[in-house]
Amino acid sequence: MARIVMKFGGTSVADIERIRNVARHVKRETDAGHEVAVVVSAMAGKTNELVGWAREASPMHDAREYDSIVASGEQVTSGLLAITLQSMSVDARSWLGWQIPIKTDNAHGAARIMDIEGSEMVRRLGIGQVAVVAGFQGIGPDNRIATLGRGGSDTSAVAIAAAIKADRCDIYTDVDGVYTTDPRIEPNARRLNKVSYEEMLEMASLGAKVLQVRSVELAMVHNVRTFVRSSFEAPDAPGMGDFDNPPGTLICDEDEIVEKQIVTGIAYAKDEAQISLRQLDDRPGVSAAIFGPLAEAGINVDMIVQNISGDGKYTDMTFTVPHGDLQKAVALLTESKEKIGFDQVQSEAGLVKVSVIGVGMRSHTGVAATAFKAMAEKGINIRAITTSEIKISILIDGPYAELAVRTLHNVYGLDKA
Amino acid sequence: MARIVMKFGGTSVADIERIRNVARHVKRETDAGHEVAVVVSAMAGKTNELVGWAREASPMHDAREYDSIVASGEQVTSGLLAITLQSMSVDARSWLGWQIPIKTDNAHGAARIMDIEGSEMVRRLGIGQVAVVAGFQGIGPDNRIATLGRGGSDTSAVAIAAAIKADRCDIYTDVDGVYTTDPRIEPNARRLNKVSYEEMLEMASLGAKVLQVRSVELAMVHNVRTFVRSSFEAPDAPGMGDFDNPPGTLICDEDEIVEKQIVTGIAYAKDEAQISLRQLDDRPGVSAAIFGPLAEAGINVDMIVQNISGDGKYTDMTFTVPHGDLQKAVALLTESKEKIGFDQVQSEAGLVKVSVIGVGMRSHTGVAATAFKAMAEKGINIRAITTSEIKISILIDGPYAELAVRTLHNVYGLDKA
Incomplete structure (x- = not known):
């Protein structure tokens, strides 16, 4: 039995049918006896809609108000996924950033996570309740919602994994892992089974847009083994299984990679x-x-x-x-x-x-x-x-x-x- | 100088242009030197969209999750109005139910307000900051968002008016007041200048859908003078002015109505x-x-x-x-x-x-x-x-x-x- 964090991006929760698919992925893991915290983004397109309104209201807007507006997108998804899980007889509840709380600094719009109080969540995971966490958001010292910047849900997921001492953090995305290069350019690009934090950090900051840079930094600092895989795979596909032949890419400490390549x-x-x-x-x-x-x-x-x-x-x-x-x-x-x-x-x-x-x-x-x-x-x-x-x-x-x-x-x- | 609460419903904040119109109404009152708290509903159609998703996810859904989902609508509008006011050089900030806090009971989906901690809001009103409050929502004893049921923003507005001891609560709606009967049936129906709480309570519960019944009850108990007027009037129209010939209907104590009619x-x-x-x-x-x-x-x-x-x-x-x-x-x-x-x-x-x-x-x-x-x-x-x-x-x-x-x-x- 493991404790895992699963993170799903906006395209994976774009409508109720896809949210059901996400719920099946979650159920597969709880059925296997794992403790699961899920982190979700806003439904695809919703954040852009909200940002558009804020800009229309005023091009130079208060970042605190902007945060309150855009954070509502993840609030909606977290509730919808909790309901969907319940309808599949999986005990679940949603958590907003201020409820956990995920404490951030005061840099609204691009806040950094300072501290996560995970004890109540861990207690509930222990009695079999899935935690559905609204990604991208925390609460600042001013008692107002603070967002982590674009792609911040990845960072939420890794930070929560570190806080609750999860065995790993699974990032479900629209690609099935990290490749040796962009497959649209080089059709012979291969999926990597494992890549080190340092290498991933270079790849992330260089435009391999699988993971937000900040989340990889966090994973490296807290040694959170982060597993990138596709959310479009059938949810009844095998779980993590064998780490040497996984259905995705594991980002981990260099020491865990036995056969190191010179160039990755x-x-x-x-x-x-x-x-x-x-x-x-x-x-x-x-x-x-x-x-x-x-x-x-x-x-x-x-x-x-x-x-x-x-x-x-x-x-x-x-x-x-x-x-x-x-x-x-x-x-x-x-x-x-x-x-x-x-x-x-x-x-x-x-x-x-x-x-x-x-x-x-x-x-x-x-x-x-x-x-x-x-x-x-x-x-x-x-x-x-x-x-x-x-x-x-x-x-x-x-x-x-x-x-x-x-x-x-x-x-x-x-x-x- | 008066302290007033202004409430705007969903059709009044349906898009950014209408939100600008609302902001002009607010600015008229702050320019006149009044202290203003504004309560807003979700943009027209948004609550239905959110409710639709919740139902699609599961017809029998957890009321606590439902509340978290639908309350996001007012969260968005409160932020957008605050931004819009700021762009007109009106100092403003949004307040969510849990931030004030508006404490409710645990009856998710149809919660009752138990207590409002208004002191910080009053302090900020005193230094000229407009409070933009997300209507329809509070926080339950379980530290989760609780909504007040359909039309709950009226109740939010009256309850806040009572809590901050406002001089009156202006309910801006799509009709310009309370009529002697439905003007669609009787074209000679007249707008009432004043109506007593008791009478309004009977009218509200009998299908004159101007105000939520619960809000009229609250207004009666706390003697909150409640003024119903149209949000579609030009925002530079005169303000409240003469109470004996107002641009709307004042709901007030029977004693304030000098010329009582036998039938209202x-x-x-x-x-x-x-x-x-x-x-x-x-x-x-x-x-x-x-x-x-x-x-x-x-x-x-x-x-x-x-x-x-x-x-x-x-x-x-x-x-x-x-x-x-x-x-x-x-x-x-x-x-x-x-x-x-x-x-x-x-x-x-x-x-x-x-x-x-x-x-x-x-x-x-x-x-x-x-x-x-x-x-x-x-x-x-x-x-x-x-x-x-x-x-x-x-x-x-x-x-x-x-x-x-x-x-x-x-x-x-x-x-x-």
Whole structure:
């Protein structure tokens, strides 16, 4: 018998028929004797409807009111799933964020979970009651509803799993796991049986939109084994079963992965833009002068490359921002031209960042060289390179994205089981 | 400067444009220097959508889950109105039932308000902040959302007015006040400037659907002067102004009504059905034997007429039930025929109860005689009569409903200003 958290997203609870399907998944686990807490998102489309109304009422709206409005979507789903479970003779009750309570900070609209009081829920799980938790929401120190930001239900699920010391957290989604790369680009992409928290974190933040980044961070910190699987599988399909051949992907500690691959996956992020500052004064504090104002404006700067100054006076600085922020970033930099001290700002949009990810890189050399050689052979120009312990990222021109992903997927043998 | 509660129903907040209109009404009052708490219903249609989903999930659903689901409708509207007010530079915040808190009993789906902790709201009203309260909801002793039943937002508004000692409670609705009778039947019906709590209570429970009965009871108990007016009036129309010539109807204590009419209004209730038990044993306890089982089955018995027994052995008993309950009632009585002891059960559907209402009846005689004479002159057969201190009700055949209403409206001179 295990204690598990199951999380279902908006498309999985889009109407009553799908909610019934979710209930069957839950019943399968309770019938197997497990203690189950379920976390649900709003019905697909509902959050957008609510956000639309809030924007129509006022484009610059109070985040506290926004939170109260949009959190109602998960409130509805949690009640509907509880009713549906009851109709299948499964004891269940809904829990809203303020009822548990899930205590957050005061950052309405993008709140962080500070504490979860799980003791009453654990007591009820113990007597066989399923807890149906409204995801995405908690209660702030101001006694008002606080939401966790888009995709926050994943974070709710992992945080609850940590709070109630669940054996694992099952994330039911519209894909059946985490793949070596995007199967729409590379049909030979394979589902991974296991992936480490660190690798998943890189994949999540690079656009493999299976899990919200924050939820993976939480899973890593609290060592919550998180299992990604499809909600569209028949609910009477076998449960978790054998962890070495599971119907999905287990995100777990590196130590639990016996056969480590050198490279685990290829991720990509589209719509990147590159900004270069030419003839930049090479003096202490110049980086702060550049990136301080961009950070204040909420612009997310990613790859940063600075060449060594040749003459000790001037250097070039290159970095990337999301395409949507390019105009604002260039305008901000141009305003501060005198203060920062540079000759020219150049920019280019329509770029793609492709990343090779794998914890095995730590102990293997030549991984980067393999990537660069493969790119060169296909005639793909590399604009910038950044590396971390478990990741190599290259910035290339947009039209080469698919070719680069497929080439890298192939060169590291990811299509072989 | 006054402290007022303003309540807006579902049609008044059906979309963002209408919510803006509501906000203008509120701003008119705050601009005039008043302290304002606003109570809102769900957007028109939303409650039905939510109820529909709950029924689809399971026809026999847990009332606690139902409450959590449907209360989300008012949660959305309260947030949207707060945002809209803020965008008009009116300081405002939303309040959910559990935040105030509005404490109710545990009767989920039809809960009664037990206590409202209004001190923090009063403090904020004092510094010029508008309180936007989600109607229809409170929190039960089980720490779960409890709803007050259909139309409960009227009750929320009056209860909050009582709790914060408001000078009056303005109910904005889709009619511009309380009329001497239904204007769709009698075009000469006049809007009443004032009506007493007692009279309004009779009118509300008799199908003049302006206000929920429970809210009128509360207004009477706590002496909350309640003002019914139209939300579709231009928001820049004059405010309350002169109480003797107001743009609506004030429901208030009898003592505040200087020029009392003998008869204030004519109400009617359609779809009544009559049940007669013939040759009923005339023994103690027979009424309990009849009405006990009906009450247990949730059947609302209204007019009860028992003739004096001629021979001391048998009598006849006649009473009315709503048409929808007729079949169930007859079946129940037939089952218990032996136990109750009667010869025959007869029933007739399609009847109408017409009532003459007025506090002036207490001190005037002949009011009933006038009604009976007028009915006789029009050839309208009276099937049953019941009277109270301020009301005479007669049961007649359905097709005569409009004729009876118009005749009574005329005979008591209600069409004259």
